[in-house]
Amino acid sequence: MIKFDRVSKTYPGGQQALQQVDFHIEPGEMAFLTGHSGAGKSTILKLISLMERPSVGNVLINGHNLNNIKLNQVPYIRRDIGMIFQSHQLLMDKTVFDNVALPLVIEGYSRKQIQKRVSAALDMVGLLHKIQQLPLALSGGEQQRVGIARAVVNRPPLLLADEPTGNLDPKLSMEIMRLFEDFNQAGVCVFIATHDLGLIARMKYRSLTIKEGRMIDDGLAESVSPIMDSHDPYAAPVTKLPPKYTS
């Protein structure tokens, strides 16, 4: 579903964000992407959602090389990818309904279809009763769930999440993760960038680790990369985490 083929990214100014990154996520798979802040997690997500383009190498989604996507086609690519952000990225002056309906309005659905789908999406995240409220009146966890409802409302085959539990307490984080699991069981490919190692440890999914722009563990290989630093919790296999992350 998502394939990185020796991808490097250098930002203007010479900062090297990714170096020769290779990985492949199968259709219908749910996977985590971990690493320190600044390791390149966000860059990988931005390359998938076409917010950035690779300097070298190819990013493929469902076999289509994103390098061949023209600028005016980018919006149509994004309609196939549900995106969830730590900062929610909601329109604060619009109601929950309007926020969730936005992708459908953009795609030109009829009013009736929009009503139906928005209600269904909000029901899934348990916020149907807040449909007419403004995001400001909601708690952080609720805002995040509105963001998730917006990401899944047009039923994209691929869901990307960038630190979706960043501001939430462990209980809420788990609830959000359970939502992602539900979508995954419905056949959606889910790819989550997070530094919440405890969360990953509790969920038995593939976990890719990135460090200083290099993929040091793609979650598949048995052997451990030589660059791995045993003092770095991110570099260790998640099954051998220090106690504080597994509690």
Added chain:
Amino acid sequence: MSLLFSGRNSSSGSRRVSVFQRLLMGIINHMRQALASLGELWRSPLATIMTIGVLGLSITLPSTLYLMVKNTEKVTAGWEDAGEISLYLQANTTAKQAQKLLSGVSAMKNKIDDARLISPDLALEEFETLSGLGDALAYLDANPLPYVLLITPKPEYLRPEAARQLLSELEQQSIVDFGKLDIEWLEKLYAIVSIAKDIVWIVAILLCVSVVLIIGNTIRLNILSQREAIAVMKLVGATDNFIRFPFLYTGFWYGILGGFLAWMLVAFLLWWIQSGVENLAGLYRTSFTISGLDGSALGIILMISITLGLIGSLISVQKHIKEIEPS
């Protein structure tokens, strides 16, 4: 349309919805966006009123000047005898010769509307009654006045150059002493009107450019104030066009409202000037009503102001919406 997933049934079910229905949805969607833009203006009334005020006033000035020039032209068009040609015949011309010339000139039907012969006796009589010098004239031995042929050219020979040409043609007749065409003041008037026209154009162009810049800047501020919302829309797959249209509609509304304001202001200004004009016309013992502010004038003003609003917003939208990218 899904580029990545060929089997994916996205958008409003492109299979079941007919072309007509999709067109209808598109139109409904545009109307919704247009109304939303109007609502957006309503929500920030002060800024909206100021922008509309600038637009309205900027269009009012050239419109008013234009109407005044138009009306001036209408007034001068009424002064046909300005182009009347007087042919003074030689002093020793006989009545017979004069009559012959009259019939000859009258025959030039394609150039002359009317020709009238004034005999010296008649001229003297007229002079006596009009000048009040009757007693003094009695001392004259003989009538010093020559035969005069008064010629009214056809309308197309009333313009200065044409009239002058006709005059020189008539002066070639053998018994004509000289012809007179009191045209200089008319030429001056035409020159003034033409300068006024140029000024109207210059003012209009300058103000239109400033209107475009003002609208462009207003829309730019609107776009920047919604930077985050635009980034979010782009994230969830909005095309540039989808984001553009509400701002273009904003420009359109500025245009239409500014145009109405301009029309009302022009109407008010003309009403104000009207009493002065009536007073002036009264001094010339005529009556005159300023005209030109009719339905078609409203149409033209609206068309111009809407075009300006759209151009201003288009420039801004083209430049700034591309720049905003989610990060």
